[in-house]
Amino acid sequence: MKKTSSLLNAFSAVIKRDLLLAYRFRAELINPLAFFVMVITLFPLALGAEITLLKRIAPAIIWVAALLASLMSIENLFRADYDDGSLELMVMTPHPLSILVLAKVIGHWLISSVPLLFIAPLMGMMLHMETDIIGVLMLTLLLGTPVLSLIGGIAVALTLGLRKGGALLAILVLPLYVPILIFASSAIDAAMTGFAISGHLSMMCAILFLAITLTPLPTAAALKMSLS
Amino acid sequence: MTHLNKLEAYQLSCVRDDRILFNELNFTLTSGQVLLIEGANGAGKTSLLRILTGFRRAESGHLLWNEELIENSVHFYEDAAYIGHNNGLKVALTAQENLRYAQALSSTTLTIDDAMAKVGLAGYQDTLVRLLSAGQQRRLALARLLCTHKPLWILDEPFTSLDRASIKLFEQFIETHANQGGLVIMTSHHETQLPHTLMQKIHL
Amino acid sequence: MFMRFIYKFSSPPYFYAISAKMLPWLTVLFLVLLGYGLYGGLVTAPADYQQGDSFRIIYVHVPAAWMSMFIYVVMAISGGIGLVWRIKLAEIVSISSASVGASFTFLALVTGSLWGKPMWGAWWVWDARLTSELILLFLYLGIIGLYSGIEDKRTASRAVAILALVGVVNIPIIHYSVEWWNTLHQGATVTKLDKPSIHIDMLIPLLFMAGAFKVYYFIALLLRSRNELLEREQNAKWIDELLENVK
Numbered sequence: 095m096k097k098t099s100s101l102l103n104a105f106s107a108v109i110k111r112d113l114l115l116a117y118r119f120r121a122e123l124i125n126p127l128a129f130f131v132m133v134i135t136l137f138p139l140a141l142g143a144e145i146t147l148l149k150r151i152a153p154a155i156i157w158v159a160a161l162l163a164s165l166m167s168i169e170n171l172f173r174a175d176y177d178d179g180s181l182e183l184m185v186m187t188p189h190p191l192s193i194l195v196l197a198k199v200i201g202h203w204l205i206s207s208v209p210l211l212f213i214a215p216l217m218g219m220m221l222h223m224e225t226d227i228i229g230v231l232m233l234t235l236l237l238g239t240p241v242l243s244l245i246g247g248i249a250v251a252l253t254l255g256l257r258k259g260g261a262l263l264a265i266l267v268l269p270l271y272v273p274i275l276i277f278a279s280s281a282i283d284a285a286m287t288g289f290a291i292s293g294h295l296s297m298m299c300a301i302l303f304l305a306i307t308l309t310p311l312p313t314a315a316a317l318k319m320s321l322s
Numbered sequence: 323m324t325h326l327n328k329l330e331a332y333q334l335s336c337v338r339d340d341r342i343l344f345n346e347l348n349f350t351l352t353s354g355q356v357l358l359i360e361g362a363n364g365a366g367k368t369s370l371l372r373i374l375t376g377f378r379r380a381e382s383g384h385l386l387w388n389e390e391l392i393e394n395s396v397h398f399y400e401d402a403a404y405i406g407h408n409n410g411l412k413v414a415l416t417a418q419e420n421l422r423y424a425q426a427l428s429s430t431t432l433t434i435d436d437a438m439a440k441v442g443l444a445g446y447q448d449t450l451v452r453l454l455s456a457g458q459q460r461r462l463a464l465a466r467l468l469c470t471h472k473p474l475w476i477l478d479e480p481f482t483s484l485d486r487a488s489i490k491l492f493e494q495f496i497e498t499h500a501n502q503g504g505l506v507i508m509t510s511h512h513e514t515q516l517p518h519t520l521m522q523k524i525h526l
Numbered sequence: 527m528f529m530r531f532i533y534k535f536s537s538p539p540y541f542y543a544i545s546a547k548m549l550p551w552l553t554v555l556f557l558v559l560l561g562y563g564l565y566g567g568l569v570t571a572p573a574d575y576q577q578g579d580s581f582r583i584i585y586v587h588v589p590a591a592w593m594s595m596f597i598y599v600v601m602a603i604s605g606g607i608g609l610v611w612r613i614k615l616a617e618i619v620s621i622s623s624a625s626v627g628a629s630f631t632f633l634a635l636v637t638g639s640l641w642g643k644p645m646w647g648a649w650w651v652w653d654a655r656l657t658s659e660l661i662l663l664f665l666y667l668g669i670i671g672l673y674s675g676i677e678d679k680r681t682a683s684r685a686v687a688i689l690a691l692v693g694v695v696n697i698p699i700i701h702y703s704v705e706w707w708n709t710l711h712q713g714a715t716v717t718k719l720d721k722p723s724i725h726i727d728m729l730i731p732l733l734f735m736a737g738a739f740k741v742y743y744f745i746a747l748l749l750r751s752r753n754e755l756l757e758r759e760q761n762a763k764w765i766d767e768l769l770e771n772v773k
Contacts, residue, residue: 179408
């Protein structure tokens, strides 16, 4: 009668549930997207719409906007689960919490960052980026945004028990975002000046794999701590 | 449930905000027993439950689940379930979706339909949890305990927001669970009707 | 043997007593090192043939920058020890280090910027080291903010330890990436102190200053830890006994 649950089952159940929840609240999916677009819109308004200037700083603008959008949405990663008690449910399973945490982060990335990937080319065109550079931008976003979610997860878990975690979250997270921002924007810079980008991209891949293997551990530890 | 389970606490103490909530607490709970934790508000009931679930570390002392320290035991979280003040339900999902998720994370015993029928929620499978009353949500949380394989139940005020009939139902399941070899640890303000032969009490 | 010493040293009453005995000696040592370092650095060391006397700020800037990194590592290691073995003193050492480390980082930034004015003609230059130092300051601020945000101090110590360990893994990555960013965007226009040949008369006072800063950190750490210990253990028996003796 007793049927045990496999790790793979649990892993996919966590992702599926979060996707289903996102679907139930689909009106909220637009929020990070709208934020991303609006931040980008502010730059030409502040700097003036000179084409050569915009073209040069477009990758930086898009990346900073993606970073801020990720920071804004990451706050919700564990909040609802913490408030309604499902976090306890997730801890009290036979499976390692860090793996389930990874599933949560992947779900969150699919919900909040993947839509940005689709709209980023459009933004690039509005800022007069060239088509092949937009391709590089997409690649860096694809490799970089999961890292942002993974690192952000640690800080969210650490500030979960705090009532006013918002500003603190930004202070904790942004310094840790620096390397990925540097590698991503320098990859695009290299592409724009006609240099090889494979070095930058392999660096980003390395960081991504490092983040996938390492970040769930402190996140899980911090989550358990927040339940005390 | 064939083999015996045992939870042992040695010399537990808990300090919160420089106040000693309890000191040198010892108990042993074996299969078939219910532990009722009593005490006034702020006496440390919830803190004790948090320690027993392993979420909070005791200031001193240790806890053994089947002779293994719970923080090292691979089986403790497989065997233990906790219902706190919140039910751990997603209100935007249906009752069935909630239970299916719980079953995917832990071992399954009953089918979802059977468990829901047992707690008197048959026919509510596809209802969003948001539309259930507070008492029904509590019962759904109970159904979650029934449909997953969890010998050890740790319940924080399980009877809140339940009417008298539901309390009776809840107590029945606690009793059956104990009779089948389960273990229950609970706090409660209410007088419980559970048979005294099963019960241990700790007054904080 | 070593472990036994660690356990003995980390018992709060023992630490409190022995740190009181250590403080006067450390203060003397600090003053000697500082005195010689300052004298050597400001008086006997020859002026730099390019920068004149303005280079002398390295006697504060460089040791402060060294300390800012060193203290972060100490903080992370002691935090990790507190996390794993639940030694209260390790938690206290970890969090007491944070604000000292932040101060050194701030000092390194200010002196770096003061040095920048005569060297580069600007108060702030996005030099790789200064930028890394700035990010390090942010990391410290995060640690301090997190600690003060969580009410239960045991939990707060553990949270800070996790964050410090994450930071310590990240620091090399950040440092490397900033360095890379710097070479990409500025080329080799500014280099400072990379000349391997620093005159021996300049080097010795620098090492003395570094020693003085280390001892200063140790003094500040002991003072802060003693305070923190008293605050956390205010209900403990040994503090009552201590107060009895004072009366």
